[in-house]
Amino acid sequence: MEALKPRPRVLCRVEDIADGTSKAFDPAPGGFTGLFAIRKGAQVFVYVNSCPHIGVPLNWRGDDFLTRDKANIICASHGAEFHIESGLCFQGPCSGDSLEPVEATITNGEVLVPYDAGL
Numbered sequence: 639m640e641a642l643k644p645r646p647r648v649l650c651r652v653e654d655i656a657d658g659t660s661k662a663f664d665p666a667p668g669g670f671t672g673l674f675a676i677r678k679g680a681q682v683f684v685y686v687n688s689c690p691h692i693g694v695p696l697n698w699r700g701d702d703f704l705t706r707d708k709a710n711i712i713c714a715s716h717g718a719e720f721h722i723e724s725g726l727c728f729q730g731p732c733s734g735d736s737l738e739p740v741e742a743t744i745t746n747g748e749v750l751v752p753y754d755a756g757l
Contacts, residue, residue: 644752644753644754645753646743646750646751646752646753647666647750647751647752647753647755648748648749648750649663649673649675649684649742649748649749649750649751650663650675650748650749651747651748651749652677652680652682652744652747652748652749653747655675655676655677655682655749656677657677657678657679658677658678658708659676659677659701659704659708660674660675660676660677660701660702660703660704660711661674661675661676661701662674662687662697662700662701662703663675663687665756665757666753666754666755666756666757668757669756669757670756670757671686671687671688671756671757672686672687672695672756673685673686673687673740673751673755673756674687674696674697674701674703675742675749676703676704676711676722678722678723680744682742682744682749683722683723683725683739683742684739684740684741684742684749684751684755685711685725685737685738685739685740686737686738686740686755686756687756688737688738689713689715689716689718689732689737690727690732690735690736690737690738691713691715691716691718691727691730691731691732691735692715692716694713694715696711696712696713696714696715696737697714698714698715702714704722705719709722710722711725711737713730713732716730716731717729717730718730718731718732718733720736720737724736725737725738725739740752740755740756741755
C-alpha cells in the first residue's frame with residue numbers, strides 16, 4: 639500500500655509577488671532553510687534560499703535576490719549570478735552549479751509548493 643503524500647502548502651498568492659521582483663519566505667515549521675520566489679509574468683520560480691558555493695542565504699536583507707537590472711539572481715555574499723529560469727550559476731565561484739529548485743504550481747492564484755520544501 640502506497641503512503642499518502644502530504645498535501646502541498648500554500649507559499650503565497652501570485653499577486654503577493656510583483657511582476658519582475660522576488661520575495662523571501664521563512665522556513666516551514668520545523669525547517670531550517672527558507673525559500674524565495676521570483677515572478678516573471680504568469681510564471682513563478684521557487685528556489686531554496688541557499689547558495690551552492692557556501693550554503694549561506696543569497697539575500698542580505700528582505701526580498702532582495704535580483705541583480706540591479708532584475709535579469710538574474712545574485713548571491714549577496716560573493717556576487718555569483720544565476721539564471722532565473724534554471725537556477726544555473728553562470729558567473730562566480732560556483733559557476734556550473736545550480737540552486738535547488740522547488741516544484742511550484744499555481745492553482746486558483748495560489749503558489750503551491752511541496753509540504754517538505756526547504757526542510
